[in-house]
Amino acid sequence: MSVAADPVKLMKQEVGKAAAEIVKSGSIVGLGTGSTTAYTIQYLGDRLKSGELKDIVGVPTSFQSEVLAKQYGIPLTTLDAIDHIDIAIDGADEVDPHKNLIKGGGAAHTREKVVDYLAAQFIVVVDSSKLVDRLGSSFAVPVEVIPMALTPVSNAIKELGGIPELRMGLKKAGPVITDQGNMVIDVRFDNISDPVNLEKTLNNIPGVLENGIFVNCADVVLIGEVIDGKPVVRRM
């Protein structure tokens, strides 16, 4: 594929593959959600098939990653059956210089947060467009809400200075429904100066299940870039 045709896809492929190469035989692997980790799951499957990688089991973070893992032949397990996760690989919608993240572009941030925080090593895979100086610069904060609490949660978010918008489905009438059967409110904030506190404050609103701010969680951020027409991966 030519870089000019689809540089973002190429960056995602390269960084997804680079993360899959880090996984060692015998590992329990958290499998993230999104178009970048889809490449990681595919390459993990390729490594298993070739025999280069052995005895890994995956913990999916969504229905999407479960389906992909099955498609590429990665054995799966659940959190009830294991006592640790060695490594999790997941995408992000924004990454700040302190490796704080906004996630949830695929409405999967609740399960992603459980798995990514449990992992001994959490590797984030992004293309360079996801890097920001401050969280909230380009992406709204996804907040998963139980359906009966949509109105009071939206009101509480407005009191905090956020602008809430219910996420609507594409090719589906009505709102996006998460893997847990809830809805997602995307919240725009003018300025997220304290992501640590905002994460806690949002989660304290009754009816909120989880929000997409991930702080003090990522160990390594792998960034896919195109430099002089060639895809490269650098590490933050």
Ligand code: 5RP
């Ligand atoms: C899903 C996520 C994704 O990891 C995030 O949206 C990045 O996705 P992509 O790799 O497709 O850009 O948080 O809930």
